[in-house]
Amino acid sequence: MKNTLLNVTINTTDALGLARWWAAAFDGEIVAENDGWFVIVSLGEGRTGLAFQRVDDPAQGNRIHFDFGVADRAEAVTRLVDAGAVLVAERSMPEFSWTVLADPEGNEFCVATHH
Structure with missing residues (x-):
């Protein structure tokens, strides 16, 4: 079975704001947004997406x-x-x-x- 990485997810206190930044920085497009809780950015057909999940207290340090x-x-x-x-x-x-x-x-x- 072939595996495909669909998204890389980042925990953040501002999912929509950070998703907007990454979309703009890499010519991506927000393709899903659930009230600012979970936001998906497409970087183009056939590319891994980025996802941003709102959490109250993201872990300190660079987790990804x-x-x-x-x-x-x-x-x-x-x-x-x-x-x-x-x-x-x-x-x-x-x-x-x-x-x-x-x-x-x-x-x-x-x-x-x-x-």
């Missing part, structure tokens, strides 16, 4: 992690920072480098040039 491949890392990082992301670090190893960013609630994610 996303790695995004982009055509132009510098342009993507600039656009994301302009949209409210925070630059955490620039990292590299031989023949590969990436940027660590954090969304408005401090959830870290990475952006690398897609090969």
Whole structure:
């Protein structure tokens, strides 16, 4: 049986607000919204979706992690920072480098040039 990852879920105190941010940051679309309790963002046909679940007290720390491949890392990082992301670090190893960013609630994610 083939398994497909449908959504990656983030616990947050503001599911709709954070879903809107991620949808805007990655040209996604909110495709389901249950009174701000559970919100699903589609990133396009055939891609894993993102889900945001409202909770009273989300666990501290980075419980999940996303790695995004982009055509132009510098342009993507600039656009994301302009949209409210925070630059955490620039990292590299031989023949590969990436940027660590954090969304408005401090959830870290990475952006690398897609090969």
